[in-house]
Amino acid sequence: MTQLAVFASLTLAIALATWATLRREDPGATRKDVYLAGGKLNWLFVAGAITLTNLSTDQLVGMNGNQMLLLAWWEISGFVGLLILAFVFVPIYYRAGVTTVTELLEQRYGGGGIRTLVSALFLFGMVLIYLPAGLYSGALFLKTAGIDFPLMALAGFLGVIAAAYTMAGGLRAVAVMETYSGIGVLAIAVLIVILALNAVDWDLARGVPAERLTMVGAADSPIPFHTLFTGMIFIQIYYWSTNQPITQKAMAAPNVKEARKGVLAAAVVRILIIPAIVVIPGVAAFQLFGDIDDAAYGRLVGEVLPPWLSGVFAAAIAAAVIAHTAAVMNAAVGLYAVDFHEKFVGKVANHWRLSAIITALLTVISIALVPVFASATSIINLLQQLNGLSSMPILSAFIVGLLFKGVESRAAIVGVIWGFATYALFSFVAEPAGMIGLHYIDFMVVTLVTSVIAALAFNRFVLGGRARFAPREVFAGLAKRSADETFG
Template sequence: MSQVVMSGGTGGSLIQIAICLGVTAVIGLVTWLTIRREKHDGSRKDVYLAGGKLSWLFVAGAITLTNLSTDQLVGMNGNQMLLLAWWEISGFIGLLILAFVFVPIYYRSGVTTVTELLEQRYGGGGIRTLVSALFLFGMVLIYLPAGLYSGALFLKTAGIDLPLLVLAGFLGVVAAAYTMAGGLRAVAVMETYAGIGVLAIAVLIVVLALNAVDWDIARGVPAERLTMVGGADSPIPFHTLFTGMIFIQIYYWSTNQPITQKAMAAPNVREAQKGVLAAAVVRILIIPAIVVIPGVVAYQLFGDIDDAAYGRLVGAVLPPWLSGIFAAAIAAAVIAHTAAVMNAAVGLYAVDFHEKFVAKVESHWRLSSIVTVLLTISSIALVPVFASAKSIINLLQQLNGLSSMPILSAFAVGLLFTGVESRAAIIGVLWGFAFYAAYTFIALPLGAVTLHYIDMMVVTLVTSILAALAFNRFVLGGRATFAPRSAFAQRVAGAG
């Protein structure tokens, strides 16, 4: 991976570090002033769902910044092509589905984690435990270390010339402090305040970047980096927008604990929907431009430099004092994103594992602190693994397939069919995980399969559903009935 550092000299670097630390401290102070009067009872709802008191503004801010961390800014701009904007454009559809389909379901069911819904629907806890384990697998081994790595890489390439592990360690430790001190409430408030700064300066960077190339984004850039119609060998072939893309978005926005957790933390369904819809408006109007245009401009100015593109462009177009402020906003975004994933991971462990298999949780704050420390250590230790990836965003999307479609299959079968046992859903999930793993780690390296990974996600989803239904019928002797309306009525009745 190309890593070009624009430090601007020792003095510039020191200025950026000082401003970064100062603004980070201010964001922390404002967050504390906002939440200091809130009372805590140590319950799972208090720690993991902010006591059900998040207003629509903080729901929108938290959802936006949980997604828009350096994974997106660094990773998508690192591809240095406009095509990657489709991830964000299609995300608008995913948020609409969350608002109008899944939010009412979660609130009627009264759940803390999305996995609790699976147990309610199937009447057995095995599928809940398995899916929760897969979520934790992704958070611990993928999302947390990848977020710290991309954040550290941005800070380094933007001018803060310190070792990656030092920067990642700083981000991880501060994120852990937020998770332990304020739970989801503190995380959501910080995400909102940091998000306002990130979005404002990110839009300014787009304007300054275009101005740096006289608003001619096409000069000297190959056509394949400017097109929105991807070829067969591109990261997003055009036909995949109509195959796997929509299912990836449904999984990410509607069944993914770090995202849905924010939507479940409002006082009621209406407030939650307002927050999700506000996040959708931001997603479609602002996000696509800020995650692709700087990368293409960086190609004009510096050539093909992969994930170093965004940080180097920021170092080139912003003055040191303003790049220091942006570095602080990005640092706050990474901290908030990491804290959000940590809080979700701790919640899954506490509710789905500790309470079920270890002992009753007397204080979720204490348990959260212990698990958060362990997650912080493991996340920082795994940062070097991601440094060898050519494109972090493409790597993340490919790895997501290991769990995303198998998990979505469990929700699809549970919400669309009646008469399916938990054991059948487990078989479907295990099949999908093994099937996609064989494709990723065996078939692709050997050249035995050329199907794009987005297309393969559809195949994984469909075969996982079929495996669950077949096992339910031919092994367990059950009879599944396609009855989405009946299933919805049962969910409402089960919620009391």
């Protein structure tokens, strides 16, 4: 009862703190106000929003659920991805003055077809994968940590509150809440690492198999070591630099300098704090409870934290899940409004009203899909593998568009479709049948390279165009631009 009371009180306190911060702001009515916080996020809120959009229960529950140190490579390599976002892509987005990353593709190709396709793939991933998976992992954590309600009831609670934030305050409300809840999540997550190590007498190795302690993954591990030098870097470039829910936060600052400061602050947090909190508790849980998969983190928290403090952490985690879900919802609504509604339905008279309608629809779909993820052995490995359906095909469109001139939108579409189909055949046909012996991270490189080749080949041999390798035209002048470059 104490835990539940603390949980409810802290959840309300975070909401009130967010409201107190926002009530002085004019909410506006333009799409920039709704989807880019009016370009008013300072570096602290940019950093907080980026960190919590990524760090939700997908990572805390999913990575610790593998119960091995190896999974830390996802976060360590994410540091490199954030550096690429800060120094390469942030100036490009600000110079282009875009609301969505897909608008940049339309500018580069001179045609809207590729923008529509890539936006559809983003929406596919958000609605069918990220939103329900986040709600499932969040509900699972709360349940295993001692909030004893049905899984679907907890997922419904998280989804409805996330929808309320999205409807009421758009990206500004989401970013503020992510920052406030993020401070609590990180502080208590670090404390859990310390308490977990104390619970195993500061000896993680006792009774734990060597493969769970190594940072050099074997060929049959979730992350074979060689994949750090093949597909891993491209996964990070896609996720941090071209993925709408992340890049949207970086595009919401008043200028490049402020955005870059926020991204670099998020990078520092990622390399110094995140790797430890997403793997050490899981290994400690293996020593204490055995192999319990995605239940590891919640059970450990319930074991090492006193009831009142576990209630505090449950509230912080709930806020993180709510903020993560709201952030993805806001990005999805923005993509729909800018890339579909304005293009195929008509001018949006009121972005707040449209946001409310689409958010409600997304909430219902996401909650309904939660049971699909309940059967997964490892939520994080499932997410990373499914991510390949859209990540490498989308990245191929950015690579061709940014590095080449003279490529038509239709050619880029062919490359994206090729990549989606190729990875789908690998994941659902060839790999289960043992026909291809490649790890899925390796096959992402195959998908990316062949998608680029398919786009260039179709452009040359079917459309008769001549692509010209011209990266200087995109990147020229970025280093010379003023650090105080104004928004959009």
